[in-house]
Amino acid sequence: MIRHDQARDGRTREGVHRRTAFARGDGSGYGARVTTSSTAVRRGTLDRARIVALQQWVTDVEAWPAGSHVWGHYAEQTATGTAICRTENVSACHPGVAGLVEDDLRRLAADQLGEPAAAFKDKLNYKQPGGAGFSAHQDRRAYPGVDRVVSVLVAVDECSAESGCLWLADGVDELLPTDERGVVRAQACDELHWTPAELAPGDAVCIDGLAPHYSEANTSSRPRRVLVASYAPSREGYGRDRYYAARQAEMTSASARDGHFRISTLADFEGAEVPTRFQAVERCTHA
Numbered sequence: 001m002i003r004h005d006q007a008r009d010g011r012t013r014e015g016v017h018r019r020t021a022f023a024r025g026d027g028s029g030y031g032a033r034v035t036t037s038s039t040a041v042r043r044g045t046l047d048r049a050r051i052v053a054l055q056q057w058v059t060d061v062e063a064w065p066a067g068s069h070v071w072g073h074y075a076e077q078t079a080t081g082t083a084i085c086r087t088e089n090v091s092a093c094h095p096g097v098a099g100l101v102e103d104d105l106r107r108l109a110a111d112q113l114g115e116p117a118a119a120f121k122d123k124l125n126y127k128q129p130g131g132a133g134f135s136a137h138q139d140r141r142a143y144p145g146v147d148r149v150v151s152v153l154v155a156v157d158e159c160s161a162e163s164g165c166l167w168l169a170d171g172v173d174e175l176l177p178t179d180e181r182g183v184v185r186a187q188a189c190d191e192l193h194w195t196p197a198e199l200a201p202g203d204a205v206c207i208d209g210l211a212p213h214y215s216e217a218n219t220s221s222r223p224r225r226v227l228v229a230s231y232a233p234s235r236e237g238y239g240r241d242r243y244y245a246a247r248q249a250e251m252t253s254a255s256a257r258d259g260h261f262r263i264s265t266l267a268d269f270e271g272a273e274v275p276t277r278f279q280a281v282e283r284c285t286h287a
Contacts, residue, residue, distance in 0.1 A: 046202035064286035067276035074263040077272040078130040109231035117231040120243040127224040132271025135183040136214040144246040149209035155199035156225040163224035169212040182266035
């Protein structure tokens with residue numbers, strides 16, 4: 001098991017990021033909508049019935065055995081044992097998630113892009129109590145070959161600072177300097193203004209490909225699960241086959257260079273990844 005954490009570059013997250021209270025749309029409680037130049041929080045994206053359905057879908061997918069999904073169903077080691085931490089390309093095997101990605105979330109992405117959007121990726125991130133976070137990064141670096149990109153993150157469970165919600169820096173319009181892991185360097189992070197995206201179940205946040213973001217460990221007693229779907233302008237013709245082929249090639253090459261098993265193209269995961277012993281290759285082996 002390999003741990004990628006901030007100690008590798010001699011810093012802790014507490015000393016890096018300037019944090020402020022998240023802007024509320026109405027001045028109290030969760031706002032109706034918070035919009036900035038590169039991120040937008042949409043409250044109540046899913047109604048109660050769809051929230052309940054999504055929570056059940058995520059619970060069902062989470063129960064798949066590690067390694068049973070061709071595109072990746074990964075585990076991490078926590079203080080209380082092994083826990084599933086990510087599932088890639090869920091739409092390939094779950095029609096409910098696929099419908100959500102291609103309908104409601106695609107419309108949000110198109111609105112954010114200002115033009116028709118096409119999904120090229122989706123994933124579930126599970127952050128169980130004690131589950132690790134991700135270092136600061138920009139999605140453009142993680143998605144080989146894409147020009148413009150927006151990701152829509154939907155809260156399956158409550159996302160709070162305690163449970164490891166997303167933190168975002170706004171107003172960035174260029175790729176920032178990174179270390180060997182593809183993580184934004186400490187000096188660049190220290191110059192940014194970070195705000196937490198605390199979400200209720202069914203809320204969503206749109207993340208521009210250049211918007212730096214990170215999350216911390218879940219220190220609560222409750223899981224913090226999210227669905228993330230990524231979109232490019234339809235005119236780019238950037239689809240799932242192209243993305244997942246590029247992702248596999250990049251991860252294979254990176255692991256060959258440094259010997260690290262990883263769950264993403266960037267080595268930004270701060271947890272102890274558990275290498276998959278039996279990985280499905282040609283077809284999925286889960287139910």
